[in-house]
Amino acid sequence: MVNSYAGYDDAAVAAAGARAGADVVRALYGQRLDRVDKGAGDFATTADLAAEKAILGVLRAARPDDAVVGEEGGEQGARGAARQWLVDPLCGTLNYAVGNMAVAVNVALCGGAAAVADPFSGEVFRTDGEAAAWVRRDGGDDVPLVPTSASGLVDVNLDPPFPNAPGFRAVELLARPEFAAHFRPRVVSTTLALAWVAAGKRAAYVTDGGDLSGSVHFAAGIALCRAAGCVVTGIDGAALGETCGGLVAAADHETHARLVSMLRRSAAVHRVAAVEHVGEA
Template identity: 80%
Template sequence: MISSYAGSDDAAVATAGARAGAEVVRALYGRRLDRIDKGAGDFATTADVEAERAILRVLRAARPDDAVLGEEGGRQGAADAARQWLVDPLCGTLNYAVGNMLVAVNVALRDGAAAVADPFSGEVFCTDGETAWLRRDGVDDAPLAPSPATRLVDVNLDPPFPSAPGFRAVDLLAHPEFAERFRPRVVSTTLALAWVAAGRRAAYVTDGGDLSGSVHFAAGIALCRAAGCVVTGIDGAPTGEAGRGLVVAADADTHGLLMSMMRGRS
């Protein structure tokens, strides 16, 4: 079955990879899994490793000449490969390990197609780099439509905090105008980025360095851009090598409000 993806477009390959990883994550959910210590309180599980292997099988069969950067396996493939896939097989490992289903499987071609799979809803959020859509149960496609209507803003509160003291995400939540305009959510997985693209969240905010090439964030950023969201760093500058963190909003008004609050706190 894997070989059938070989002639597919990149969006189909990304979708197939994300679905393959999601099947592993779903199958191993609730089991007692070995943990692999990464230091500083972080760890991977057997599900992370096996899901990445399943994704790699799809990518190798469909795109054997491409390189891959995996969260667990690191860089693989030719160093001079023209194309690179970014794979986060289980975003939300801490959630998953304690029986929380808020996780995502992220597969992205750098500067190209991407897919984010929710292993437990059966949804896959997909983009070919130009348009973005939601696939349910492998068959139904619906365009992703960002909207600020929910007023829900996901804020990543996980350390480290590289921009402190100038910017702390927790300070944004304490801003008086934030409470008037929005309601906070903290899901601890980049599935929240897909929710912004789909209109289920008004915005997402996280600190950090350049996240555009991160295995954790690349797929979600690609989805949001293709869906028409406003995507910048926490300083309002375009994401990239000089960027810091991420502010993704459903529309320009929401983005502007958040930026004014963040600048006010700093």
């Protein structure tokens, strides 16, 4: 049997996997789908499972010696493999289940190439994992990703859990006067927003969380942003995974500095309040 992926580099494999998953997500959109309860209000659908199967088919054919971690299927493939792929077949399942098209399909090689597909716009964002990132629309030519903060739009993830509360609460960021003076908030609840930062459709993206660099949800979007030249750190401005976690991905240094400054001031206010509370007790 001829390997149809012969000669594909990792970026092309990631894009092919993301496209395969996106085709499934698009085909099943609007249908009545079975749900698999994952606890804490979270669930997967038939579309999540089928999309992951399609992506795994591409990765197994193209890179049979690599390991894979899937959002739904967990660790699969060669044990102890030097290379590992991270797969989120449908980021934004809750959106999708109610007919909202704001979803993404994420495929990333740890420390390397990555791709994010938008099943409904036809866009596939990809990077070689180094210093280049592109978007291809409806099978057209690759167009370099050029981040810009011109829109002033900042996506903020308001989904729980909130491990850094009360020092950081995303909703409090939106209420700060200096935020309103420079930005306008958006909430899409999908890591497609990271691809939008890399592509210049958003000025920044902010979310709470632990070390997100190795997350099936975030790895592909983070790789895109870094390759496109965005500024990517934890919510405290430190390198991802170094301290409190979370994520700030900004189109440029000025936008990043403003957001991190606001987040640090909010955290400082909560620290002072906590000390005063202890003193009064």
